[in-house]
Amino acid sequence: MTTAREGQELTQVGPGTAMGELMRQYWIPAALSSELERDAAPVRLMLLGEKLIAFRDSGGRVGVMDHRCPRRCASLFLGRNEGGGIRCIYHGWKFDVAGNCVEMPSVPPPQDFKQKVKAKAYRAERVFAVPATEIAIARIGRPFPNAVMLGGLAAFTRIVSLDAVSAAVRERFESEVAERNVAAAREAYKFVEREFGREVLRAAPD
């Protein structure tokens, strides 16, 4: 039986915790890409205990960042997504998808120090273009192989079957790479089946 302390260590995933640091080494599914429209209002996310926002900028890039503005912690969820970044509604500082402060209108130009300001941001990517399952992924640390991640994710969410994952992989990659990725996705499915039972996979439609 685990002690209270061990239980805490195993279940806490916030920044600075043991499990949190481990899990931040891998890709994290964040949102359906279709939820994020260019220059539309940001969406709220909660990943590993962190309150984040996600948005798609004017150029189509996805940003995933801490919802608190680095200046006075106003929520960037209330910000305006415009002209290639998210603008905080408190003092108007604007941040690009990488968290760089790109405009600081409340500070006179001679005292502008935007190059020193950075919001906490995670890298985000769209992984696959399976119909209705385009997924934006926040990458935190070392990348987890896409196919393995997507295979596991698909099994868990029942969004898409292994056949559909395999077809998308084959469409996207050259044959040798595709087959390696298909094999990895198949392993992910097997892992999910073994660990969580076959019924988890049953409802996955093509």
Ligand code: FES
């Ligand atoms: S709190 Fe965001 S710019 Fe002031």
